[in-house]
Amino acid sequence: MFQFTEDCILGNERIDGEHRHLFELLNEGMDLARNNYIQDRYADIKRLLDELDEYAEQHFTYEEEYMQKIRDPELILQRTQHQLFRDKVRGWFFTDINDAEEQQRVLADIMAYLARWLYHHIISSDVMIGKLPPLEEWMLKENPCEFSDEYRTGIDFIDEEHEELFRITDKAYKCLKEDSGYDTYDEILSILQELRDYTQRHFKDEEAYMERIHYEGLPAQQRAHEGFIDKISNIDMDSIDGDPKVYLQSLIEFLLGWLINHILYTDMKIPNEF
Numbered sequence: 001m002f003q004f005t006e007d008c009i010l011g012n013e014r015i016d017g018e019h020r021h022l023f024e025l026l027n028e029g030m031d032l033a034r035n036n037y038i039q040d041r042y043a044d045i046k047r048l049l050d051e052l053d054e055y056a057e058q059h060f061t062y063e064e065e066y067m068q069k070i071r072d073p074e075l076i077l078q079r080t081q082h083q084l085f086r087d088k089v090r091g092w093f094f095t096d097i098n099d100a101e102e103q104q105r106v107l108a109d110i111m112a113y114l115a116r117w118l119y120h121h122i123i124s125s126d127v128m129i130g131k132l133p134p135l136e137e138w139m140l141k142e143n144p145c146e147f148s149d150e151y152r153t154g155i156d157f158i159d160e161e162h163e164e165l166f167r168i169t170d171k172a173y174k175c176l177k178e179d180s181g182y183d184t185y186d187e188i189l190s191i192l193q194e195l196r197d198y199t200q201r202h203f204k205d206e207e208a209y210m211e212r213i214h215y216e217g218l219p220a221q222q223r224a225h226e227g228f229i230d231k232i233s234n235i236d237m238d239s240i241d242g243d244p245k246v247y248l249q250s251l252i253e254f255l256l257g258w259l260i261n262h263i264l265y266t267d268m269k270i271p272n273e274f
């Protein structure tokens with residue numbers, strides 16, 4: 001059973017209630033998939049898909065309107081992810097689920113996708129809603145990518161690696177602001193590769209430390225880390241190719257938003273036991 005735990009709570013009553021309902025739908029689907037006494041699951045699968053489609057329309061519409069109202073810096077990325085969810089659900093409507101084997105395959109596909117969505121979207125993205133300062137406040141700084149003392153956890157190796165992540169983000173920021181002669185598309189790809197490689201190293205180091213000190217917040221940290229890696233590993237290359245500057249702007253928004261939120265609200269809780 002998938003449980004709606006404290007690390008899933010945003011503090012917005014309606015959004016939290018709708019997220020809780022999605023957990024319930026996933027658990028209903030799991031029960032359906034495991035019930036060997038039902039020979040024909042056609043009607044149940046259709047009902048589940050209808051509920052998911054309705055959930056997507058109502059929940060995403062409200063969530064995006066709320067994010068727009070509070071000028072949340074992740075709105076653009078959220079809209080893209082929401083549309084991918086809608087497309088995935090609607091794609092299942094066109095599958096032939098008259099056959100029992102196909103019913104089982106589709107159910108397994110739905111369950112795997114929803115489980116991934118719960119932990120990679122709700123926990124890694126939605127929990128940030130309403131917790132970040134509007135992007136305009138960051139961009140008013142002379143250099144919004146500067147690593148300042150407010151981001152220091154007091155754990156030396158973590159602070160050093162965080163500073164390096166800010167440095168890589170700063171490369172993207174300078175690429176956006178400077179009218180340089182190099183190919184912006186190639187530069188973005190280089191920055192993304194450097195970011196993926198270094199982030200994976202940092203998360204590995206950070207999780208090893210938390211495991212060594214038996215930190216109870218490790219599972220939540222691991223899920224957040226997985227969500228971040230998943231995002232930067234599934235970049236829409238067409239968006240980069242279409243307008244590199246516009247894409248780079250949204251990339252910087254995401255990187256700054258995630259880094260600042262994760263450090264201030266999550267990493268600051270890690271005990272310093274050196």
